[in-house]
Amino acid sequence: xxxxxxxxxxxxxxxxxxxxxxxxxxxxxxxxxxxxxxxxxxxxxxxxxxxxxxxxxxxxxxxxxxxxxxxxxxxxxxxxxxxxxxxxxxxxxxxxxxxxxxxxxxxxxxxxxxxxxxxxxxxxxxxxxxxxxxxxxxxxxxxxxxxxxxxxxxxxxxxxxxxxxxxxxxxxxxxxxxxxxxxxxxxxxxxxxx
Amino acid sequence: xxxxxxxxxxxxxxxxxxxxxxxxxxxxxxxxxxxxxxxxxxxxxxxxxxxxxxxxxxxxxxxxxxxxxxxxxxxxxxxxxxxxxxxxxxxxxxxxxxxxxxxxxxxxxxxxxxxxxxxxxxxxxxxxxxxxxxxxxxxxxxxxxxxxxxxxxxxxxxxxxxxxxxxxxxxxxxxxxxxxxxxxxxxxxxxxxxxxxxxxxxxxxxxxxxxxxxxxxxxxxxxxxxxxxxxxxxxxxxxxxxxxxxxxxxxxxxxxxxxxxxxxxxxxxxxxxxxxxxxxxxxxxxxxxxxxxxxxxxxxxxxxxxxxxxxxxxxxxxxxxxxxxxxxxxxxxxxxxxxxxxxxxxxxxxxxxxxxxxxxxxxxxxxxxxxxxxxxxxxxxxxxxxxxxxxxxxxxxxxxxxxxxxxxxxxxxxxxxxxxxxxxxxxxxxxxxxxxxxxxxxxxxxxxxxxxxxxxxxxxxxxxxxxxxxxxxxxxxxxxxxxxxxxxxxxxxxxxxxxxxxxxxxxxxxxxxxxxxxxxxxxxxxxxxxxxxxxxxxxxxxxxxxxxxxxxxxxxxxxxxxxxxxxxxxxxxxxxxxxxxxxxxxxxxxxxxxxxxxxxxxxxxxxxxxxxxxxxxxxxxxxxxxxxxxxxxxxxxxxxxxxxxxxxxxxxxxxxxxxxxxxxx
Numbered sequence: 001x002x003x004x005x006x007x008x009x010x011x012x013x014x015x016x017x018x019x020x021x022x023x024x025x026x027x028x029x030x031x032x033x034x035x036x037x038x039x040x041x042x043x044x045x046x047x048x049x050x051x052x053x054x055x056x057x058x059x060x061x062x063x064x065x066x067x068x069x070x071x072x073x074x075x076x077x078x079x080x081x082x083x084x085x086x087x088x089x090x091x092x093x094x095x096x097x098x099x100x101x102x103x104x105x106x107x108x109x110x111x112x113x114x115x116x117x118x119x120x121x122x123x124x125x126x127x128x129x130x131x132x133x134x135x136x137x138x139x140x141x142x143x144x145x146x147x148x149x150x151x152x153x154x155x156x157x158x159x160x161x162x163x164x165x166x167x168x169x170x171x172x173x174x175x176x177x178x179x180x181x182x183x184x185x186x187x188x189x190x191x192x193x194x
Numbered sequence: 195x196x197x198x199x200x201x202x203x204x205x206x207x208x209x210x211x212x213x214x215x216x217x218x219x220x221x222x223x224x225x226x227x228x229x230x231x232x233x234x235x236x237x238x239x240x241x242x243x244x245x246x247x248x249x250x251x252x253x254x255x256x257x258x259x260x261x262x263x264x265x266x267x268x269x270x271x272x273x274x275x276x277x278x279x280x281x282x283x284x285x286x287x288x289x290x291x292x293x294x295x296x297x298x299x300x301x302x303x304x305x306x307x308x309x310x311x312x313x314x315x316x317x318x319x320x321x322x323x324x325x326x327x328x329x330x331x332x333x334x335x336x337x338x339x340x341x342x343x344x345x346x347x348x349x350x351x352x353x354x355x356x357x358x359x360x361x362x363x364x365x366x367x368x369x370x371x372x373x374x375x376x377x378x379x380x381x382x383x384x385x386x387x388x389x390x391x392x393x394x395x396x397x398x399x400x401x402x403x404x405x406x407x408x409x410x411x412x413x414x415x416x417x418x419x420x421x422x423x424x425x426x427x428x429x430x431x432x433x434x435x436x437x438x439x440x441x442x443x444x445x446x447x448x449x450x451x452x453x454x455x456x457x458x459x460x461x462x463x464x465x466x467x468x469x470x471x472x473x474x475x476x477x478x479x480x481x482x483x484x485x486x487x488x489x490x491x492x493x494x495x496x497x498x499x500x501x502x503x504x505x506x507x508x509x510x511x512x513x514x515x516x517x518x519x520x521x522x523x524x525x526x527x528x529x530x531x532x533x534x535x536x537x538x539x540x541x542x543x544x545x546x547x548x549x550x551x552x553x554x555x556x557x558x559x560x561x562x563x564x565x566x567x568x569x570x571x572x573x574x575x576x577x578x579x580x581x582x583x584x585x586x587x588x589x590x591x592x593x594x595x596x597x598x599x600x601x602x603x604x605x606x607x608x609x610x611x612x613x614x615x616x617x618x619x620x621x622x623x624x625x626x627x628x629x630x631x632x633x634x635x636x637x638x639x640x641x642x643x644x645x646x647x648x649x650x651x652x653x654x655x656x657x658x659x660x661x662x663x664x665x666x667x668x669x670x671x672x673x674x675x676x677x678x679x680x681x682x683x684x685x686x687x688x689x690x691x692x693x694x695x696x697x698x699x700x701x702x703x704x705x706x707x708x709x710x711x712x713x714x715x716x717x718x719x720x721x722x723x724x725x726x727x728x729x730x731x732x733x734x735x736x737x738x739x740x741x742x743x744x745x746x747x748x749x750x751x752x753x754x755x756x757x758x759x760x761x762x763x764x765x766x767x768x769x770x771x772x773x774x775x776x777x778x779x780x781x782x783x784x785x786x787x788x789x790x791x792x793x794x795x796x797x798x799x800x801x802x803x804x805x806x807x808x809x810x811x812x813x814x815x816x817x818x819x820x821x822x823x824x825x826x827x828x829x830x831x832x833x834x835x836x837x838x839x840x841x842x843x844x845x846x847x848x849x850x851x852x853x854x855x856x857x858x859x
Contacts, residue, residue: 003683003684004684005684005685005686005687006679006682006684006685006686006687007686007687007688008630008657008659008686008687008688009586009628009688009689010585010586010628013628013657028652030651030652030655031648031652033636033648033651034660034681053681054681054682054683057679057681057682058682060657061657061659061679061682063682
């Protein structure tokens with residue numbers, strides 16, 4: 001990633017966005033004094049271009065675009081090690097959640113991330129079938145992400161072990177599941193949920 | 195025949211690790227004159243000292259040698275113990291087998307042999323020791339306090355409240371010092387003036403305090419308990435007794451545009467002035483350099499309008515002499531400036547910040563005056579160049595401090611906290627503005643200090659950027675700040691309206707000259723040195739002189755006040771006795787040999803050598819010889835080394851003793 005010079009002013013520091021993150025995650029990014037404990041314990045930090053502490057630092061400076069352009073938030077495994085160990089009670093896992101949600105709403109400025117796509121397809125499957133239909137998830141993901149042959153050779157093995165089913169089976173209480181989805185959608189519109 | 199007791203200390207393992215102490219004790223026991231010899235784990239401990247006392251009585255010892263650490267460390271301890279054991283304390287000597295032997299050697303065999311030699315030398319020396327009676331000197335129970343900032347004020351009030359007279363000398367026309375310049379103080383944000391001015395008034399009204407403002411120390415003579423201090427009262431050109439402080443002279447003075455130093459030169463004053471309206475004493479001073487009368491011989495308006503006729507153009511500098519028993523030095527600090535420094539100066543300026551030529555780059559104290567309700571802007575934060583309210587303000591910490599290249603490697607201690615305070619003051623006054631702080635480390639050790647710093651970030655919305663600024667330059671009406679954020683790892687650029695630099699705390703100008711007058715030591719930055727960094731932090735090595743406040747090193751207000759009270763307590767301890775006992779290590783003149791050349795008088799640093807006439811019974815002058823005043827003598831031995839006829843000897847360090855030591859080798 002190219003390291004662009006940061007020009008800081010009241011205009012370039014988008015603190016409104018940061019406030020949104022703070023409300024959604026119910027935590028304060030200002031509290032962080034950059035001790036680095038979150039990054040020290042993060043199992044995914046080696047895959048991130050911005051380790052967790054830097055994500056918070058960029059938020060403090062209102063530089064959210066730099067975060068959403070990258071893949072850090074999608075690599076977060078939500079293990080909550082950072083939140084558990086933070087000496088300043090910064091709930092970093094919630095911040096990551098909030099950032100993912102805001103990135104989703106903005107239709108993901110992160111083009112690299114297939115995680116977002118995978119999540120979307122995952123939920124679509126649940127909504128349609130009431131449970132996961134892995135075969136369809138894998139097929140649609142490969143098509144939509146343009147990597148048609150990705151993990152193809154794993155298919156037969158998984159089929160043989162019974163981990164992958166050829167045909168889907170529907171949940172009987174599909175209408176109940178639909179209720180959950182529509183309720184969340186309504187709450188989202190009102191801004192009551194992530 | 196002497197009966198010498200030798201005590202070898204293990205010093206835990208400090209000595210016994212490299213020196214075979216038992217062997218030393220056994221070897222030393224064979225020396226002629228040694229009646230007793232032993233080793234012990236900690237001689238300085240209570241059981242160790244008791245062993246010493248008991249052995250003196252049991253073995254009827256006449257002299258004692260303690261082989262342990264440096265005499266600087268424990269000579270006093272052991273001499274006291276020897277005295278308690280019934281001997282004259284000066285019949286005890288220490289052999290230094292720690293600093294001079296065990297700490298600097300590794301080989302046990304060689305170190306042990308050296309230790310035996312060292313102890314043997316001291317055994318020979320102690321045989322020649324004489325009984326020295328203690329010298330008592332009278333104590334003048336008056337104190338001098340130099341510097342009228344918060345440290346001086348606190349010390350003066352504490353000593354005076356105890357009932358002793360205090361003379362407070364201040365260089366500026368008013369007391370108050372730097373604290374009077376501050377707007378609000380961390381970490382409680384109480385107004386500096388509100389807590390300072392009542393104390394200033396207390397000083398002025400205290401019956402035991404004599405205040406000399408606009409005065410300097412000219413000469414210091416004497417010694418602990420008996421100092422004679424010459425104070426120069428600079429010509430104020432206003433009679434302090436007549437002036438009522440009405441201030442008419444100041445309103446009528448035609449010279450109105452002189453930069454006021456108290457307002458960091460951003461406010462203006464007249465030629466006859468008080469530095470600030472709450473000044474104590476409220477007596478104006480004429481600035482002779484800028485006064486029309488002194489420049490051209492015309493004008494004299496102030497004299498004409500002065501009702502009580504207090505203005506006196508003829509006034510001259512006056513010297514007064516005061517006798518005091520103790521001196522508290524509280525001369526405070528000065529601030530580093532980024533301006534270009536003269537060639538060859540160890541301290542350098544900041545060329546990358548424009549050497550102070552960018553008008554909107556100011557220092558922390560100037561910001562204090564801008565934020566102060568009694569300041570030149572009435573408490574509005576307006577930038578110096580065009581009087582605009584800055585919307586983007588950048589603070590930069592560690593300017594000069596912790597910058598070895600600039601000549602200062604220490605931390606100025608107060609800047610982290612006052613910068614946090616500045617961001618708060620700014621946020622309170624400019625609601626739509628944004629403060630940025632470039633910092634390396636935030637050092638906030640102190641009660642409620644870290645909470646205060648975090649508050650400036652979490653509640654008062656200051657943006658702290660860890661990383662330093664490499665360059666500042668003017669671009670249009672903005673100052674461009676080029677820095678970096680090392681947490682993100684990118685360069686940062688801010689176009690600021692104003693930049694405030696947290697410049698380093700340095701000693702007052704001329705601190706070294708005053709130290710030379712007082713005979714106290716100072717470090718390479720000219721901060722005054724305490725006698726012991728941990729155990730004697732408010733005393734100078736020179737007896738009777740105490741330190742308070744930032745003249746010793748950067749300090750904040752609570753620390754300064756504590757140290758001032760501590761210094762006052764030390765002065766009161768000194769004043770609690772009518773007579774002072776001092777060490778009888780002084781020089782004596784052998785009058786038979788003295789030829790009266792007075793070479794000793796020339797070299798004496800203490801002024802202790804006097805001329806003494808020797809007359810016969812009929813009163814005929816036989817000869818003039820040197821006489822050393824034991825009350826004044828510092829016991830340095832310079833006269834002994836200088837005397838061409840070997841007629842001066844320093845008690846405790848006589849030639850006889852030194853020769854005995856050499857012969858023992």
